[in-house]
Every structure is written in C-alpha cells, then in structure tokens.
Amino acid sequence: MTTPSLPAQPTVVLVDDHAMFRAGVRAEIADTIDIVGEAGSVAEAIATIRRLKPAVVLLDVHLPDGGGPAVLAAVLDELPAVRFLALSVSDAAEDVISVIRAGARGYVTKTISGPDLSAAIHRVAEGDVVFSPRLAGFVLDAFRDAGPGPVAPVDSELDQLTPREQEVMRLLARGYSYREIGGELFISIKTVETHASNVLRKLQLSSRHQLTRWAADRRIV
Amino acid sequence: MTTPSLPAQPTVVLVDDHAMFRAGVRAEIADTIDIVGEAGSVAEAIATIRRLKPAVVLLDVHLPDGGGPAVLAAVLDELPAVRFLALSVSDAAEDVISVIRAGARGYVTKTISGPDLSAAIHRVAEGDVVFSPRLAGFVLDAFRDAGPGPVAPVDSELDQLTPREQEVMRLLARGYSYREIGGELFISIKTVETHASNVLRKLQLSSRHQLTRWAADRRIV
DNA sequence: CCCGGAATCGGGGTCACGCCCGATGCTCCA
DNA sequence: TGGAGCATCGGGCGTGACCCCGATTCCGGG
Numbered sequence: 001m002t003t004p005s006l007p008a009q010p011t012v013v014l015v016d017d018h019a020m021f022r023a024g025v026r027a028e029i030a031d032t033i034d035i036v037g038e039a040g041s042v043a044e045a046i047a048t049i050r051r052l053k054p055a056v057v058l059l060d061v062h063l064p065d066g067g068g069p070a071v072l073a074a075v076l077d078e079l080p081a082v083r084f085l086a087l088s089v090s091d092a093a094e095d096v097i098s099v100i101r102a103g104a105r106g107y108v109t110k111t112i113s114g115p116d117l118s119a120a121i122h123r124v125a126e127g128d129v130v131f132s133p134r135l136a137g138f139v140l141d142a143f144r145d146a147g148p149g150p151v152a153p154v155d156s157e158l159d160q161l162t163p164r165e166q167e168v169m170r171l172l173a174r175g176y177s178y179r180e181i182g183g184e185l186f187i188s189i190k191t192v193e194t195h196a197s198n199v200l201r202k203l204q205l206s207s208r209h210q211l212t213r214w215a216a217d218r219r220i221v
Numbered sequence: 222m223t224t225p226s227l228p229a230q231p232t233v234v235l236v237d238d239h240a241m242f243r244a245g246v247r248a249e250i251a252d253t254i255d256i257v258g259e260a261g262s263v264a265e266a267i268a269t270i271r272r273l274k275p276a277v278v279l280l281d282v283h284l285p286d287g288g289g290p291a292v293l294a295a296v297l298d299e300l301p302a303v304r305f306l307a308l309s310v311s312d313a314a315e316d317v318i319s320v321i322r323a324g325a326r327g328y329v330t331k332t333i334s335g336p337d338l339s340a341a342i343h344r345v346a347e348g349d350v351v352f353s354p355r356l357a358g359f360v361l362d363a364f365r366d367a368g369p370g371p372v373a374p375v376d377s378e379l380d381q382l383t384p385r386e387q388e389v390m391r392l393l394a395r396g397y398s399y400r401e402i403g404g405e406l407f408i409s410i411k412t413v414e415t416h417a418s419n420v421l422r423k424l425q426l427s428s429r430h431q432l433t434r435w436a437a438d439r440r441i442v
Numbered sequence: 443c444c445c446g447g448a449a450t451c452g453g454g455g456t457c458a459c460g461c462c463c464g465a466t467g468c469t470c471c472a
Numbered sequence: 473t474g475g476a477g478c479a480t481c482g483g484g485c486g487t488g489a490c491c492c493c494g495a496t497t498c499c500g501g502g
Contacts, residue, residue: 018310018331020338024245089239089310110239117241162448175430177488189488190451197491208489209396212433383478398458410458411481418461429459443502450497458489466480472473 009034010055010125015045015071016087017063021110025058025087028114033121045071053079055125061088061099069102076103085124087117160202168195172208173215230255231276231346236266236292237308238284242331246279246308249335254342266292274300276346282309282320290323297324306345308338381423389416393429394436 011034016022022038029035037052039045042065049057049071061068068086075082086099086107100107105124108117161169171181178192185192196208205211232255237243243259250256258273260266263286270278270292282289289307296303307320307328321328326345329338382390392402399413406413426432 018245020245020249020331020333020335021242022245023248023335024239024241024243027244027248028241110241112241114241114244164449175428175434178490179488187449188451190453191449193490194450196489200490206490207396209433213396385479399460400458408479409481411483412479414460415480417459421460427460445500445502447500448498450495452495453493455492456490459487460485461487462485463483465482468477468479470475470477472475 010121011036011052012056012058012121013037013039013045013048013052013054014058015039015048015063015068016058016060017041021060025117029118029121032118042066042070042074046074049075049079049082054082056121057082057084058087058121059084059099059104061086068099068104072099072102072104083124085121087112161199165195165199165202168192169199169203169211169215172196172199173212175208175212231342232257232273233277233279233342234258234260234266234269234273234275235279236260236269236284236289237279237281238262242281246338250339250342253339263287263291263295267295270296270300270303275303277342278303278305279308279342280305280320280325282307289320289325293320293323293325304345306342308333382420386416386420386423389413390420390432390436393417393420394433396429396433 009032014022014025014035014037016025016038017040019040022040026035026038036054037048039048042063045057045059045063057071059068059071063070068084068088072084076084084104084106086104087110088099088107089110106120108120112120158166167185168181171184176184178189178196181192182189200206200211203211203214205214230253235243235246235256235258237246237259238261240261243261247256247259257275258269260269263284266278266280266284278292280289280292284291289305289309293305297305305325305327307325308331309320309328310331327341329341333341379387388406389402392405397405399410399417402413403410421427421432424432424435426435
C-alpha cells in the first residue's frame with residue numbers, strides 16, 4: 001500500500017512542543033530524512049499531517065492537550081498509511097504502552113543518536129516495528145498481560161464494586177478522611193464506613209494505605 | 222569581579238543529557254553565543270566546567286546521578302565567577318526551587334525561543350537574574366517562605382531531621398505502622414511515636430498521608 | 443407480592459495515630 | 473563540670489480507622 005517502493009528518503013513530519021528540540025532533530029537527520037513539516041501542538045500536528053500525508057510522523061509523547069495519543073486518535077483511522085514513531089524523554093512503561101496502544105509503530109527515547117534515529121525512521125517507513133532495547137521488555141510484558149486479547153479490557157476487580165463503592169474508593173485512595181468523604185458525598189460518616197469496609201473486603205485489602213497503592217498501580221487515581 | 226567588560230559573546234558550556242537537544246540549542250544560539258563546551262552527565266559537566274571556566278553554564282535540571290544541583294554543589298564554591306542558568310522542561314515548583322537554592326542565577330523552560338535564550342544568557346553573564354514570567358510566582362513564594370535567608374543552601378528541610386528521624390520518616394512514608402517500624406528498628410512503639418511526632422512537626426505536616434505525598438514529591442521513597 | 447441488592451444510617455468495640463506530659467542515659471563540646 | 477542534643481522509653485488522652493452487629497428505605501425482578 002505504500003506509494004513508492006524506493007528506499008529513498010522518507011517524508012517525515014516532526015511533532016514536538018519544543019522548537020529547539022525540533023531544530024536539533026532536523027540538524028541531526030536532515031541529510032538522510034526528508035523533513036517536510038513540523039508541528040508544536042496537537043491541533044497543529046493533526047492539520048499538518050492531514051495536509052502533508054508524510055510517510056512517518058515523529059511524535060513526542062508528552063504534548064499539551066492530550067499528548068501523542070490524541071494525535072494518533074485523530075489521524076490514524078483517516079490516514080492508515082502514515083506510520084508513527086514515538087519519540088520521548090520518558091522510558092516509563094505507561095507512556096510506552098499508552099502510545100503503542102494508540103497505534104504507534106515504534107518508540108525511541110530522545111537519548112538516541114542521530115544515525116540511529118535515521119535508521120529507525122527508515123525501518124518504520126518500511127513497515128518494521130522499532131523499539132529501543134530497554135523498552136522491549138515493557139512491550140512484551142504489556143502484551144503478555146493483555147493476552148492474545150479479545151476486546152475485553154476487563155476490570156473484573158473494579159466491577160465487583162457498586163457505583164457508590166467505586167466513588168468512595170477513589171476518595172479513600174486519595175487519602176480523604178471518612179468525615180471529608182461524607183461531606184463530599186453528602187452522606188454520614190457511618191455510611192462511608194460501610195462502603196469503605198465493603199471496598200476493602202471485596203478487594204481483599206485491609207488498610208487504606210494498601211488501597212492507595214492498589215489504585216496507584218492501576219492508575220485509578 | 223567579572224573579568225572582561227565588553228558585552229561581547231559570553232562563553233557558555235552546555236549541559237544536557239540529550240545530545241540532540243544540545244545540537245538544537247547550539248543551532249539556535251551559536252550566532253550570538255560562544256559555546257565552548259558541552260557535557261552530557263554530571264561528572265562530565267564538572268570536569269568540563271573546571272577546565273573551560275565559562276562565563277555561563279546552561280544546565281539541565283534533570284540529569285542522571287543527581288541532576289543540575291549536583292553539578293552546582295561541586296563547582297559553585299570553587300568557581301564563583303561562573304554563572305548558572307537552569308534550562309528545563311519542567312515548570313514544577315520543586316524543580317525551580319531546588320536548583321535556585323543550589324545556586325543557579327536563573328531558570329528558563331525549554332519552550333523558550335532561540336533569541337530569548339540568547340538574551341537570557343547575556344543577561345545572566347552580566348549578572349542579572351533571569352526567570353520565565355510563569356516562574357516568578359514560585360520564586361517569590363519560596364523566598365518569602367524562606368525569609369531573607371542567610372547563606373543556608375542545602376536540603377534545609379531534610380537536614381532538620383536527625384539521622385534516626387530520617388530513618389523513621391522513610392518507613393512512615395511507606396505506610397509502615399508504628400509497631401512495624403519498631404520491629405524493624407528494634408525500638409519500642411513509643412520511641413517511634415516520638416520520632417514520628419518530631420518528623421511531622423519539623424516538616425510542618427500533620428498526618429501520615431501528607432508525609433507520603435511530601436516524600437513522593439521529593440522522590441525520597 | 444415478596445425477595446434481594448443497593449444505599450442509607452446507628453451503636454458498640456478495638457486498635458492505630460498523633461499529641462501532651464515526663465524521665466533516663468548517652469555523647470559531644472564549651 | 474556543666475549543658476545541649478540525641479535516642480530511648482513510659483502514661484495518658486482525644487480522634488480516626490476499621491469491624492461487628494443491626495435497621496430502614498427504595499427499586500427492580502421472578
């Protein structure tokens with residue numbers, strides 16, 4: 001489906017909110033990559049990609065107004081031929097997973113050298129999936145956990161809780177006292193106690209602090 | 222005390238762990254700034270600054286092995302003529318405060334434009350203090366809280382705690398109960414209570430959860 | 443129509459938490 | 473020889489957290 005077949009210089013749009021970083025990337029890879037456009041925000045990126053239809057988008061994960069995933073969500077279905085390579089300072093598992101799930105074809109950190117980045121862009125343009133060695137483990141783990149995956153995102157644990165219990169759970173995890181939660185939800189302390197007790201029992205936890213960690217691990221807070 | 226008096230191009234050493242970002246900065250400001258050296262790590266930065274004695278050091282706040290403050294701590298007393306301008310992606314108050322307390326003469330975010338950065342470097346070289354407008358509030362607040370402040374640099378907050386109190390603090394922040402801490406440190410619950418009470422009072426906190434957040438913000442846990 | 447789940451409260455209790463006193467022994471230093 | 477700082481304990485007290493019991497109301501379904 002890719003229009004040409006020559007391994008020539010792929011066209012690239014560069015998305016990063018720091019103009020100075022874009023200048024650095026341009027200086028490093030311009031000799032082997034054809035940078036046809038740049039963008040510094042989510043809206044600008046979407047418009048630029050639609051207009052230029054590049055072979056590859058170099059996409060910063062952390063952007064105002066939704067970050068890289070927001071760009072991907074807006075453009076991916078519309079332009080399936082465009083490949084996205086995430087480029088981020090972060091090597092945190094959640095950043096990697098979020099942008100890969102959103103549809104990126106690769107993820108490299110900004111510590112990468114110019115030649116390596118050029119090579120990665122060429123590979124993504126040709127259909128390969130590219131990851132920094134350090135990140136391979138994250139990706140494998142994530143997809144192993146997600147299983148061969150039906151569509152089920154499964155919050156089987158969260159679904160055990162009634163709506164009201166989930167509400168109380170979130171406030172508990174943030175460290176609110178029973179009194180504060182009662183004030184927030186316009187119910188009495190005793191009701192909060194009941195919900196809290198149910199939450200802890202259903203989640204097989206025994207203290208508020210364990211709940212905090214539980215919620216943090218699942219990014220509920 | 223500054224050696225020359227000409228407002229010529231100040232000599233600058235550029236410290237950032239991303240070579241690509243350094244390349245971008247260089248491309249943007251090389252016409253009005255004399256970049257005499259670069260470094261990508263704390264150790265390299267210290268050596269380079271000692272060797273080149275630049276007028277200004279452009280210093281990334283987030284570096285492996287201690288970050289910008291570690292560089293400042295090592296070089297500031299030794300080379301008081303060198304001015305440091307912090308350059309960071311972060312506009313978090315704690316980052317600003319930590320590096321300013323460590324001795325930086327200014328703080329700008331990486332969203333700054335090339336010409337603005339050039340101007341900021343010139344101003345710092347001439348002895349001015351430079352802050353991005355958004356950060357002025359943080360700095361003013363911090364120095365208002367800290368009072369007219371003597372020379373006191375350092376982690377004034379952590380240093381208020383005795384060694385034993387710091388030990389207890391870390392366990393408290395992790396959610397250990399007083400009984401568990403006592404078991405861990407081979408002391409009685411009452412002693413743990415004393416230390417815990419001292420910790421909370423010295424840090425001006427009132428609950429274990431606030432301490433958890435306090436420690437998390439400072440990456441102590 | 444009655445049964446069960448959900449949500450709302452209450453009384454009672456145990457224990458941890460945080461704070462207020464006090465006391466002892468130790469080391470370091472003027 | 474003091475005194476200051478640190479670490480170690482104790483009693484007591486008020487409050488919150490968490491659990492056990494029970495109770496009521498509402499609503500939807502067999």
